[in-house]
Amino acid sequence: MSNKMKAWRYYGRRDLRLEEVPIPIPGPDQVLIKVTRCGICQTDLDEFMAGPKLFSKIPFIPGHEFGGRIIDVGENVSKSMIDKTVSVIPLIFCGKCKFCQVDLENLCEKRGYYGILNHNGGFAEYAVIKESNVVPIDNPDIVHFGEIITIGLRALHIANNYAFLDKKVLVTGAGPVGLATALILKKEDWSVEICEIRKKRRDFAASLGFQTWNSIYDVPQNNYSLVIDCAGDDPVLPYVISDESLKILPGGAIILIGVYWEDIIFNSLRLLANEIDIRPIFLYSFKNITGLKQIMTDLHEPLQKMTSKKVPLDSLVESLIKIEADKDNYIKVAIVNEDNQS
Numbered sequence: 001m002s003n004k005m006k007a008w009r010y011y012g013r014r015d016l017r018l019e020e021v022p023i024p025i026p027g028p029d030q031v032l033i034k035v036t037r038c039g040i041c042q043t044d045l046d047e048f049m050a051g052p053k054l055f056s057k058i059p060f061i062p063g064h065e066f067g068g069r070i071i072d073v074g075e076n077v078s079k080s081m082i083d084k085t086v087s088v089i090p091l092i093f094c095g096k097c098k099f100c101q102v103d104l105e106n107l108c109e110k111r112g113y114y115g116i117l118n119h120n121g122g123f124a125e126y127a128v129i130k131e132s133n134v135v136p137i138d139n140p141d142i143v144h145f146g147e148i149i150t151i152g153l154r155a156l157h158i159a160n161n162y163a164f165l166d167k168k169v170l171v172t173g174a175g176p177v178g179l180a181t182a183l184i185l186k187k188e189d190w191s192v193e194i195c196e197i198r199k200k201r202r203d204f205a206a207s208l209g210f211q212t213w214n215s216i217y218d219v220p221q222n223n224y225s226l227v228i229d230c231a232g233d234d235p236v237l238p239y240v241i242s243d244e245s246l247k248i249l250p251g252g253a254i255i256l257i258g259v260y261w262e263d264i265i266f267n268s269l270r271l272l273a274n275e276i277d278i279r280p281i282f283l284y285s286f287k288n289i290t291g292l293k294q295i296m297t298d299l300h301e302p303l304q305k306m307t308s309k310k311v312p313l314d315s316l317v318e319s320l321i322k323i324e325a326d327k328d329n330y331i332k333v334a335i336v337n338e339d340n341q342s
Contacts, residue, residue: 007123008063010062011059023126029075029130030129031073034126035126037143038063040065044062062116063115064121064147068337070082088122088127088147090114091111091112093112114127138297139296139304142304145306148180153184154285159226167191169228170224172194172228172258173195173258174198195216225249227255248274256278309333313335
């Protein structure tokens, strides 16, 4: 095997370069993965088109939704891990600070993130990952959904605090995170409806059995324990947080998962008078990984369908431009390293 690999390295706004770099060598407590799938996230798109906003340690290899097959291991890792198909959970934490000690690794004082913050990611043929950041799964076609499902599991954990009202939730935004969150909540006996302006995504959500709405203004008032906002700062969506709050029962909450780059508007008097919480979710805790393999097994069929397009590694930049120009026709696009399937 050659000691070189192809990898996309990010140098700045609209500057991703496909380069030949050394294949990384796993150190203590690390594994070497042959990357087989890497999802293209909205974050990747935002950073390419208008970044860097979150990306650091430039140049580096982005791509944080990925997985593949372990082909080598470092010291302290059992050889039995070789050949296992794994999904990468990209959050890196110290395990020692005051946040890590109370299961808030997402707020770690020394936080890192494969493919975003200080560590190379999966837009490459190979990647070195800490063993603690990989989860063996059975289906190689969905390895790029590990992070998304873990975020959905965090949303479920928070949502259960409001189940005393009525297990009825509105998810706004039917992108991959919104759909995965909706599927997880539905599996746990929540009644889930989805609001999505884009027809293809709305139709896909309906095909999974969800009642859908094409505008927040059509959604019934005072009808939900929760609104889970997975749309974030999308300029084409005709609503803001103040409109979402009108849909929630007293004592309920807006759970924010989507990223807002600009200020958002909300009706503070309504939130106050009805004790409606605004509850942001930033990433996840590693305790949310419990049961991840089983959840991904249970949801493998809709997750496979969610990947609306697969493209080769060489086509990353071309794909980013196409997605930005035509978001209506994509749900999840994955980079597939066909040569890495063996």
